[in-house]
Amino acid sequence: MKSLFKKSTDSISVAAVPMRYQYSFAVMFVYFTISSAFAGSAIGTIITDPTGQYNYMPAGINDNAQVVGWYGGSFVASFEYSNGIYTTINNPNGQTSASGINNNGQIVGTFYTNEFNNAYGFVYSNGVYTTLSGPSDNYNGGFTIANGINNLGDVVGNYLNSELQRYGFIYSNGVYTTINDPNASVDSHNGLITEATGINDSGQIVGTYSDVNGASHGFEYNNGVYTTIDHPSTVFSYSYGTQLTGINNNGQIVGFFTGSDGREYGFEYTNGVFKTLSYPNPFDEQAGPGDGTFIQGINNNGQLIGYYATHNNIVSFITSADSIISSGPPVPVPAAIWLFASALSGLLCITRRSKKAN
Numbered sequence: 001m002k003s004l005f006k007k008s009t010d011s012i013s014v015a016a017v018p019m020r021y022q023y024s025f026a027v028m029f030v031y032f033t034i035s036s037a038f039a040g041s042a043i044g045t046i047i048t049d050p051t052g053q054y055n056y057m058p059a060g061i062n063d064n065a066q067v068v069g070w071y072g073g074s075f076v077a078s079f080e081y082s083n084g085i086y087t088t089i090n091n092p093n094g095q096t097s098a099s100g101i102n103n104n105g106q107i108v109g110t111f112y113t114n115e116f117n118n119a120y121g122f123v124y125s126n127g128v129y130t131t132l133s134g135p136s137d138n139y140n141g142g143f144t145i146a147n148g149i150n151n152l153g154d155v156v157g158n159y160l161n162s163e164l165q166r167y168g169f170i171y172s173n174g175v176y177t178t179i180n181d182p183n184a185s186v187d188s189h190n191g192l193i194t195e196a197t198g199i200n201d202s203g204q205i206v207g208t209y210s211d212v213n214g215a216s217h218g219f220e221y222n223n224g225v226y227t228t229i230d231h232p233s234t235v236f237s238y239s240y241g242t243q244l245t246g247i248n249n250n251g252q253i254v255g256f257f258t259g260s261d262g263r264e265y266g267f268e269y270t271n272g273v274f275k276t277l278s279y280p281n282p283f284d285e286q287a288g289p290g291d292g293t294f295i296q297g298i299n300n301n302g303q304l305i306g307y308y309a310t311h312n313n314i315v316s317f318i319t320s321a322d323s324i325i326s327s328g329p330p331v332p333v334p335a336a337i338w339l340f341a342s343a344l345s346g347l348l349c350i351t352r353r354s355k356k357a358n
Contacts, residue, residue, distance in 0.1 A: 044319030047305075050086055055314040058305040060100035060108075060148065060246075061297050067305055067318060068098040068107055078109060091122055091129050098124075100148040100198075100297075108146040108155050121146030121157055121171075134159025134169045135176035148198040148246070156196035156205055168196030168207055181219045181226045184209035196221075198246040198253075198297070206244040206253055216241035218255055231257040231267050231274055233329050246297040254295045254304060259329025262289030266306060268298070268321055275321060276328040279308040282315055 047056050049071060056079060058069040067081040068089070078089040078098035090096050094111035101107045107124040118141040121132030132155065134144040143160035155171040156179070165186060168179030180194045196207040205221040206229075215236035218229040230242040234257040244255040253269040266277035279293045287310050295306040307316040 044317045047081055047316040047318065056081075056316050057307060057314070058316050058318070059098060059296050061299045061303060061305045061318065062101045062103050062105075063299050063301055064103065065299070065301075065303060065318065066101055066105070068101045068109070069305075069316070070097040070099075070109075076112065080107070089124065091124070093120070093129070093131070099146065102149050102151045102153070104151060104153075106149055106153060108149040108157075110145050110157075114141060117141065119143045119145060121155065123149070123153075123155060132157070132171060134167075134171075135178055136161055136167075138162045139164070145195075147196065150199045150201050150203075152201060154199055154203070156199045156207070158195040158207075165193050166195060168194040168205075170196065170199065170205060179205060179207065179221060181207075181209040181217075181221075181228075183211065183217065183219075183226070183228060185212040187212050192216075194219075197244060200247050200249045200251075202249065204247055204251070206247045206255075208243045211236075214238040216243050218242040218244035218253075220244070220247070220253065229253065229269060231255075231265075231269075231276070233257065233259055233265075233276065235260050235262075235329075245295060248298050248300045248302075250300060250302075252298055252302070254298045256292075256294050256306075259292075261329050263287055263329070264290070264292030264294055265328060266293040266295035266304075268295075268304075277304075277321070278328070279306070279315075279317070281308065281310070283310055283313045285310045285312055 047058050047067060049056050054071040056069055056071045058067050060068045068078065070076055070078045076095040076097050078096045080087045080089055089098050089107065091111040094113040096109060096111045098107050098109035110119050110121055112119050120142060121144045123130045132144055132146055133142050139160040139162055144157060146155050146157040148156050158166045158168050160166050170177050170179060179196045184193045186193060192210045194207060194209045196205050198206045207219055208216050209219055210216060215238065220227045220229055229244060234242045240258040242255060242257040244253055247253045256264050256266045259265050268275045268277065277293060277295060281287055291310045293306065293308050295304055297305045302320055303318055304320060305318050307314055
């Protein structure tokens with residue numbers, strides 16, 4: 001998710017502001033920095049179960065704004081959403097979770113069997129399901145998750161080995177290749193080593209890996225090179241951190257991270273610049289740790305899909321960076337005090353200069 005309002009004080013020079021405005025500028029800067037939210041209403045399309053029974057979770061979007069995802073409770077089923085019409089997608093071999101769709105209408109996802117103890121990826125194209133089973137997938141009965149597909153039909157995901165460790169893969173032209181970030185730790189204790197979540201037509205892959213403490217980090221894989229991508233405001237802890245979920249042909253990467261307040265925030269990352277995204281809470285319920293904004297994908301037109309979740313409520317959406325209010329995690333109190341003191345110090349310097357000039 002992205003934001004209407006971008007916090008960009010780096011592009012503002014105080015020296016360029018007329019002296020008579022510098023006091024107001026300093027006060028506004030302090031207020032803006034300490035404030036943790038910017039109120040507003042989201043603009044976008046809400047994705048919801050037309051029967052009102054289930055929460056729909058979007059997972060993939062193509063350039064035609066066709067969305068796929070899943071819903072359910074004691075069972076899992078999938079949907080495709082296009083031009084206001086919902087179509088159920090169910091692999092006949094098991095309970096189904098759709099996770100990606102390309103511009104050719106090919107859908108990837110996962111079906112579960114044996115009470116969710118086994119899983120297999122699939123590609124759904126022209127009414128035909130093709131089963132995917134990752135490389136070295138020697139876990140008892142198999143466990144392969146398919147996450148994304150590009151317009152060339154290349155699929156990325158992850159698989160479980162006999163030691164219950166998950167590794168990423170790319171499936172291209174009938175060949176599986178393991179994706180494993182060199183910074184990932186087999187001692188992460190949470191079972192996730194490397195997971196590939198998105199791929200564009202240039203073959204750039206994004207995903208998540210776990211460090212020795214079980215914290216999550218984002219990565220991009222391009223031409224044999226792994227690059228770690230973590231939002232600078234991330235607070236890392238076991239099973240929390242930065243997670244990347246998608247990349248488009250323009251190189252725009254999306255995902256979400258855990259902030260200093262324990263909540264999740266979305267982001268878009270382009271050319272080394274992060275845009276922090278936070279969907280306005282539409283519920284009466286107060287958001288708590290683990291709640292927040294989860295961006296799940298981006299198409300080549302810059303349309304984003306995701307959901308905002310609290311402990312008891314979920315709202316799913318299609319939107320864009322410029323149609324959502326942006327805010328980041330609140331500044332920790334010591335930092336806020338330091339900023340306030342810095343602003344006051346600057347103001348005193350300005351006052352002294354004015355007196356000397358007089």
